[in-house]
Amino acid sequence: MSRIVHEGRSLECRFDETVLEALLRQGVDAPYSCRAGVCHACLCRGEDVSALNPESFRGLSAEQRADGWFLTCQAKPVEDLHLRDAAGLRKCRVLSNRQVAPDVFILRLEGKDFTYRPGQFLLLHCQGLSRPYSIASHPAEGYLEFHIRKLEGGALSPLLCALRTGDSVDISEAAGSCHYGSPHATSDLVLAATGTGLAPLMGVLKDAIKKEHPGWIFLFHGGRVKSDLYLDDEIRVLMKKHPRLLYRPALTRDSLPGYASGRLTELIPPLLKTPQQCSAFLCGHPDFVRELRLKLFLAGLPSARILADAFSHTKGAT
Amino acid sequence: MAQSLFERIGGEAAVNAAVDLFYRKVLSDSRISHFFSTVDMDRQIAKQKAFLTFAFGGPAQYSGKDMRTGHAHLVKMGLNDSHFDAVLENLGATLKELGVPDALIGEAAAIAESTRKDVLGK
Ligand SMILES: Cc1cc2nc3c(=O)[nH]c(=O)nc-3n(C[C@H](O)[C@H](O)[C@H](O)COP(=O)(O)OP(=O)(O)OC[C@H]3O[C@@H](n4cnc5c(N)ncnc54)[C@H](O)[C@@H]3O)c2cc1C
Ligand code: HEM
Ligand code: FES
Numbered sequence: 001m002s003r004i005v006h007e008g009r010s011l012e013c014r015f016d017e018t019v020l021e022a023l024l025r026q027g028v029d030a031p032y033s034c035r036a037g038v039c040h041a042c043l044c045r046g047e048d049v050s051a052l053n054p055e056s057f058r059g060l061s062a063e064q065r066a067d068g069w070f071l072t073c074q075a076k077p078v079e080d081l082h083l084r085d086a087a088g089l090r091k092c093r094v095l096s097n098r099q100v101a102p103d104v105f106i107l108r109l110e111g112k113d114f115t116y117r118p119g120q121f122l123l124l125h126c127q128g129l130s131r132p133y134s135i136a137s138h139p140a141e142g143y144l145e146f147h148i149r150k151l152e153g154g155a156l157s158p159l160l161c162a163l164r165t166g167d168s169v170d171i172s173e174a175a176g177s178c179h180y181g182s183p184h185a186t187s188d189l190v191l192a193a194t195g196t197g198l199a200p201l202m203g204v205l206k207d208a209i210k211k212e213h214p215g216w217i218f219l220f221h222g223g224r225v226k227s228d229l230y231l232d233d234e235i236r237v238l239m240k241k242h243p244r245l246l247y248r249p250a251l252t253r254d255s256l257p258g259y260a261s262g263r264l265t266e267l268i269p270p271l272l273k274t275p276q277q278c279s280a281f282l283c284g285h286p287d288f289v290r291e292l293r294l295k296l297f298l299a300g301l302p303s304a305r306i307l308a309d310a311f312s313h314t315k316g317a318t
Numbered sequence: 319m320a321q322s323l324f325e326r327i328g329g330e331a332a333v334n335a336a337v338d339l340f341y342r343k344v345l346s347d348s349r350i351s352h353f354f355s356t357v358d359m360d361r362q363i364a365k366q367k368a369f370l371t372f373a374f375g376g377p378a379q380y381s382g383k384d385m386r387t388g389h390a391h392l393v394k395m396g397l398n399d400s401h402f403d404a405v406l407e408n409l410g411a412t413l414k415e416l417g418v419p420d421a422l423i424g425e426a427a428a429i430a431e432s433t434r435k436d437v438l439g440k
Contacts, residue, residue: 059360293359298345303338303363 005082013077019044020072031123031130031172035073038312040132041123042072043175047082049075061177069175089125090114094167095143101230103150104196105161109169111137111144116174118203119281121309125170126163129156134200134283134309135174138207144171147199147230176200178309180207184279187305189213190272192220192264192292197284198231200309204281209242217245218271222264222288224253265291275300279307286310323375323425327418333370336412341366343408350404353392373409373430385436393439402434 004011004022013022020042023030033041037058045068049056056075057065068084075081092109100106116122121134124146137145150161163169178200180189189208191201198221208217223229228251235247250260250267260267265288272278280296282289289310296306328335341363345351354362372380380388389397406427413423434440 059358290358294345297338297359298342303341303359306359 002077003080004077005080007083013081016076018073019075019077019081023072030072031125032073033131034313037071037074038310040071040121040175041130043069043123043172044072045069045084047084049081051079052077052081063177064175089170089172091168092144092171094163094165094169096165097161097163099161101227104228104230105148105150106136106230107146107148107160107163108137109144109146109171112142114144114171114174115139117179118207119179119200120174120176120203121178121200122174123172124156124160125172126156126159129159130172131156131313133160134176134178134196134203136199136202138203138210140210141206145199145202147196147202149196176309178204178281178283178307180204180211180213183305184208185211185213186215187277187279188215188274189217190220190268190278190280190296191218192222192268192280192282194222194264194284194288195228195311197282197288197309197311200283201281202231205238205245209238209245213244215244215277217242218248219245220248220250220264220268222250222252222284225251226254226256226259229259264288265295268292269295269299272296272299276302279305282306282308284311286312323422323429324371324377327374327422327426329376330371332374332416332418333367333376335416336370337363337366339415340370340408340412343412344405347404347408350401353395353397353401370409373426375425375429380433382433382436385433386439389437390439397438399434399438402438406430 001015002013004013004019006028011022011026013019020030020032031041033039037055047068049068049070052070052075056070058071058074060069092111095108095110098106116135116139118135118138121132123130124133133146133148135144136147137143148157148160151157191205193201205217205219219235221229229249232249239245239247248260250262250264252263255261275296278301280301282292289308293306293308297303344354409430410423410427413426
């Protein structure tokens with residue numbers, strides 16, 4: 001047995017019990033969703049996490065790990081563990097919530113003084129539920145923007161899509177390694193998303209533009225029909241202002257002039273002339289991310305320069 | 319004192335240079351790629367680094383028992399000598415491509431070879 005210190009309380013963690021199980025058993029209202037190490041809803045910070053089992057860090061970057069982040073649903077501590085107080089949650093007012101496609105809403109929250117890197121995600125908490133959502137805004141914009149796909153029958157996304165100006169939601173600290181940084185500055189950027197996977201890429205794009213990225217920026221957005229490309233017009237306006245930004249929308253269920261037809265996983269690899277010199281950011285459906293990542297790696301992109309956020313979810317999530 | 323193979327081959331920098339080349343070869347090798355397709359890429363890259371560090375005589379210490387349990391599920395999937403040989407072949411080709419001298423490649427191959435019985439669960 002080991003001990004977990006949480007907000008001044010010392011709790012017990014039984015042999016073979018996860019930190020999440022121990023917290024819940026002893027009455028702590030700890031956030032979680034999949035319990036399988038994929039959704040990151042249970043992300044938590046400890047003082048010293050170096051002795052935790054490797055599963056505790058599934059999908060986390062080396063930086064996050066160094067900062068003490070781990071997944072409570074995977075961690076089975078063999079030594080005592082001090083959790084950092086959840087400085088995390090803060091209440092944010094809804095500034096606006098705009099429907100931009102039959103199933104997509106753009107939610108803006110008050111976000112002054114909130115620290116994050118564009119492209120990271122955080123947990124949105126509402127009515128006792130929480131799920132990770134990517135931040136589409138840039139800190140310079142002053143507000144926090146999210147692109148929420150309304151999943152019929154989903155527990156949380158319909159609630160978020162129904163939020164109105166003046167309502168409030170709780171947000172966690174930002175996490176995730178899908179952001180623009182110095183290793184990418186010398187390369188061409190390939191930003192590729194399906195659906196609301198576009199959200200973090202808009203953050204990365206704004207940051208790259210702000211930092212005067214010297215190479216080309218290829219932005220690929222894939223959907224079934226044109227209404228899925230919910231930022232089509234805005235991105236075309238951006239493209240006029242930034243000659244090194246090339247926007248390549250693609251549709252799988254429709255063919256229209258100016259839109260490639262087919263899946264991004266097929267369309268992108270042959271277009272890259274010098275894959276060794278690219279950095280890629282891939283976000284959206286987990287199958288899309290996995291497949292494109294593998295193809296880009298085999299085409300010659302260095303593994304360390306392919307960053308990805310799979311919008312994972314698990315059957316039976318609560 | 320004589321330098322270890324790990325130092326002579328170039329240490330961690332050599333592992334980092336080799337990992338993408340090696341993993342790309344393994345994933346493109348239809349004899350063995352199916353053993354590697356289930357796990358996500360971040361984890362696989364970490365494991366390939368562990369493998370290379372070990373084969374280069376580096377600080378990662380694994381017991382025969384670790385090798386056995388670590389590959390037992392693959393043995394159930396049919397892992398055999400021919401797959402083991404394919405991995406050695408890809409290791410050799412990777413090091414050649416990086417310009418590592420033949421003598422050092424031989425030493426690395428011998429370290430990997432020493433685990434054959436354990437990896438294959440014999
Ligand atoms: C790092 C990260 C970032 C994310 N960022 C965003 C974002 O920016 N925008 C966004 O819209 N979502 C994002 N997601 C997904 C989001 O966290 C939720 O999983 C999603 O909104 C569904 O939540 P829900 O409560 O509505 O559905 P749930 O109640 O969790 O799911 C209901 C059922 O639908 C299934 N299901 C869930 N999602 C899908 C899907 N996409 N397609 C088909 N079936 C599904 C589940 O298996 C479940 O059985 C992100 C996920 C991760 C891991
Ligand atoms: C040549 C000798 C070999 C050595 C020294 C070796 C060493 C290793 C090491 C150190 C790990 C990482 C363990 C961990 O961190 O969990 C590993 C994992 C793995 N090895 Fe090997 N290995 C060898 C041969 C093979 C062969 C022949 C195959 C299949 C063709 C193989 C497939 C794998 C797979 C798939 C994993 C990941 C297991 C998982 O987590 O699913 N290995 N190996
Ligand atoms: S990752 Fe822990 S609950 Fe989903």
